[in-house]
Amino acid sequence: MQRTGLFIERAGFLQRLNPLTKVTGALLLIGATFLLPAPLTGAALLGGALLPLALASLVARRFLDILLKTLLPVLISLALVQGLFFPTADPMTIPVGPLLFRRAGLQFALDTGSRLLVVAGAPLLLFQTTHPGMLVQALIQSGMPRSIGYILLVALQLIPAISERAVGVAEAQRARGLETEGNVVQRIRGVLPLVSPLIVGALVEAEERAMAIEARAFNAPGPKTWVRDIPDPPAERLARIVMLAALGAIVAGRVVMVFD
């Protein structure tokens, strides 16, 4: 099986759901964190929704691992930059060793950080529990253009291959004496010899791929059939309607608050 990104093959709770239900759920969580008061909403959604779901889907360890690995630098930077330099009229400061943190800045960092964890966590969990092929098929069957689905799937498959080729080109050019160390000017001059073989090769490949697409009548009109069937029980349809209604209610609530 080819590397398909984040997907982990387990028989947990979320893996059994229809991809559309999970997409709707992720949208609801993201909408809620931005529209309801931070940091409480973020903490509640992370602890009350994302973590239990990750546990029930048997991916909790990998979920936390990737979430923290990707967000930790942002969170640290957020606390330092905004804690120390946040523009505020509030004179309250909190001394930590030799540093004076601004209270309003730390509050801002906490609010943003709690939101960020949900905004990154919801799609992460979606992709850890959904095979990309199933997701794209479900999206196409509910109205996404087929060409967009094709592009998404092929790009997902190509990224590991092209990354490998990029490293190969870098090594080959270094063997021919290309400087990849040294000062900035030297390194900038190294960009073109790395990039051009990659792109020229890609353009040639694109031409071959275009002919293959034409030969298989991808753009032919008329209905298409599917090899796999994705189950969509009535309970899940109902759940999607409820989640969309909840999202609508949150948006409406915020609009009313603004005009009140």
Add this chain to the structure above:
Amino acid sequence: MTTSTTSQRGELSSTALALIPIAIAINVALGHLVQSVLKLPIYLDSIGTVLVGVLLGPLAGAITGLLANVIWGLTLAPSALPFAAVAAVIGLIAGYARQYGAIRSWWKMALAGVITGVVAAAVSAPIATYVFGGVTGAGTDVLVAMFQNLGASVLGASFMQGAVSDPLDKTITYLIVWAIISALPKRLLARFGIAAQ
């Protein structure tokens, strides 16, 4: 000049369908390579987007940028996802640069790069501010801290950081794309509707 982006029914042509996924993979692979192997203070993560925009026009360019960030955000770096709108705008401008004939000379491409950079900075500042609180965990955060310390708001500091980094990054990107396209065989260029010079 006719664009070969769409067929008669408004669907993406087979050439666009073939090139866009490869361009997306190039964005991601090169963005990573440049930052980890060459360790340059620029991103170079939109070469594929600009290439498609210049070869196939605004629609294909915008789709490339948008989907590249969606894929990058969902697989490797969640922080790329909210900037998908910026990437789409970059592809759109690259497409218009093609229509203005920017590909014919290197200085027009450089100019298109500067314009793209300024627009990208303007579009990304609100996203950086409201989603990330002004920082992204990269080296450019130092600039944000500096501008805030000089009295700028979070939004203002985010825009100034972008206005410093983006035009340089996009100018280099456009010049790389220009250098590559100029070196391509005429037969290949004809497939993308670009007449030989």
